[in-house]
Amino acid sequence: xxxxxxxxxxxxxxxxxxxxxxxxxxxxxxxxxxxxxxxxxxxxxxxxxxxxxxxxxxxxxxxxxxxxxxxxxxxxxxxxxxxxxxxxxxxxxxxxxxxxxxxxxxxxxxxxxxxxxxxxxxxxxxxxxxxxxxxxxxxxxxxxxxxxxxxxxxxxxxxxxxxxxxxxxxxxxxxxxxxxxxxxxxxxxxxxxxxxxxxxxxxxxxxxxxxxxxxxxxxxxxxxxxxxxxxxxxxxxxxxxxxxxxxxxxxxxxxxxxxxxxxxxxxxxxxxxxxxxxxxxxxx
Numbered sequence: 001x002x003x004x005x006x007x008x009x010x011x012x013x014x015x016x017x018x019x020x021x022x023x024x025x026x027x028x029x030x031x032x033x034x035x036x037x038x039x040x041x042x043x044x045x046x047x048x049x050x051x052x053x054x055x056x057x058x059x060x061x062x063x064x065x066x067x068x069x070x071x072x073x074x075x076x077x078x079x080x081x082x083x084x085x086x087x088x089x090x091x092x093x094x095x096x097x098x099x100x101x102x103x104x105x106x107x108x109x110x111x112x113x114x115x116x117x118x119x120x121x122x123x124x125x126x127x128x129x130x131x132x133x134x135x136x137x138x139x140x141x142x143x144x145x146x147x148x149x150x151x152x153x154x155x156x157x158x159x160x161x162x163x164x165x166x167x168x169x170x171x172x173x174x175x176x177x178x179x180x181x182x183x184x185x186x187x188x189x190x191x192x193x194x195x196x197x198x199x200x201x202x203x204x205x206x207x208x209x210x211x212x213x214x215x216x217x218x219x220x221x222x223x224x225x226x227x228x229x230x231x232x233x234x235x236x237x238x239x240x241x242x243x244x245x246x247x248x249x250x251x252x253x254x255x256x257x258x259x260x261x262x263x264x265x266x267x268x269x270x271x272x273x274x275x276x277x278x279x280x281x282x283x284x
Contacts, residue, residue: 029108035086036112037119039078043090044123044235046074048141051225052127057134064218067226072214079206087195091229092116093184093253094191097261103196113231120235128239139240143225143233143249147171168223173245176224180252181259183216183228188260196261197269228253 050070054062079088087104089095092113099109128140135141146168169175190212194205217226227233233249236242 029111032086032108033111033115035082036089037115037122039082039086039088039090040116040119040231041123041126042078043074043229044120044141044232045126046070046123047232048124048127048135048236049131051141052131052135052138055134055138057137058131064221067221068214068216068218070214071217071226072210074210075213076206076210079209083205086112090116090119090231091187091253091257092231093229093257094188096254097188097257098196100258101196101261101265116231117234120231121238122235124236124239127236136240139242140236142236142240142242143227144242145169145171145173145176145245145248146223173248176245177248177252177255179220179224180227180249181256183220183224183226184253184256185260186216187213187228188257189264192260192264193268196264197272199272224249228256230254 047070050067052058054067075090078090082088087098089098089112095104095109095112095116098104099106104112124140127135131140147170169179187209190209191205194200194202194208213228216228220226227249230250230253233246237246
C-alpha cells in the first residue's frame with residue numbers, strides 16, 4: 001500500500017506528505033485506474049482460486065493457514081508492484097475511508113471503485129473458466145456466513161438429532177457484518193500506520209499490510225470467509241449469482257475502514273500534529 005507522489009517535484013523526505021489520489025500518480029490518472037483494475041483482478045483471482053482448491057470439490061480439506069498466507073503473499077506483491085501507480089487500494093472500503101479523510105478526491109474515488117468492481121468480476125470469471133465444476137459448489141469463492149449444517153432426518157421413534165459441526169455465527173448476517181467490520185478495521189489500521197501516517201515506515205508497508213490481512217483471514221475465515229473487501233465479495237457473487245447476505249459484506253468492511261481511520265487519526269495523528277512532531281516540523 002503505497003501512495004503516489006510527483007517525482008518531478010518531490011519534496012525532501014522530511015516534508016513529503018502522503019497522498020492517495022490518482023491525479024498525483026507520476027504515471028497519470030489512466031495508469032492509476034488500470035493499476036487498480038489489474039490489482040483487484042489479480043487479488044480476486046488468486047483468492048477465489050485458493051478457496052476453490054481448498055474446498056470439498058477441490059482437495060477436500062480447508063487449510064486456513066494456507067488461505068491466510070496466500071492472501072498475505074499476493075497483497076505484498078501487488079502493493080510493491082502497483083502501489084506507485086495508484087496507491088494500491090484494490091478495495092472500495094479503503095478508497096471510501098481515504099476519500100472521507102480527504103486523501104483521494106471524490107471523482108477519483110468513484111472511478112477507483114468502479115474499476116475495482118470490474119476487476120473483481122473479471123478475476124472471478126477467470127476462476128470460473130479454469131475451475132468450473134470444482135468451483136460451482138462454493139459459488140467460485142463467494143464468501144458466506146458460517147452456520148451449522150442441518151441435522152439429518154430422525155428415524156421413527158428416535159429422538160430428534162442435533163446439528164453436527166460448529167455453529168459459529170448461526171448464519172446471522174448481523175454477526176457476519178460485525179466480523180467483516182472487525183477484519184477490515186485491522187487491515188485499515190495497518191494502512192493508516194504504514195501509509196497515511198507521515199512518520200510511518202513505508203518501506204515495510206507491503207509486508208505489514210499483507211501480514212495483517214493474512215492474520216485476519218486465518219482467524220476469521222471460518223466465520224465469514226474473510227471478505228474484508230466489498231469488491232472481493234461482489235465479484236464472485238455476480239459471477240455465481242449467489243447474493244445471500246451480500247449486504248453484510250458490502251456494509252461491514254466500510255464500517256470497519258471508517259472506524260479505523262477515525263480511531264487512528266484520533267489516537268495517533270491528531271496528538272502527533274498538536275505536539276509538533278510531524279516530520280515537517282523536525283530536521284532530519
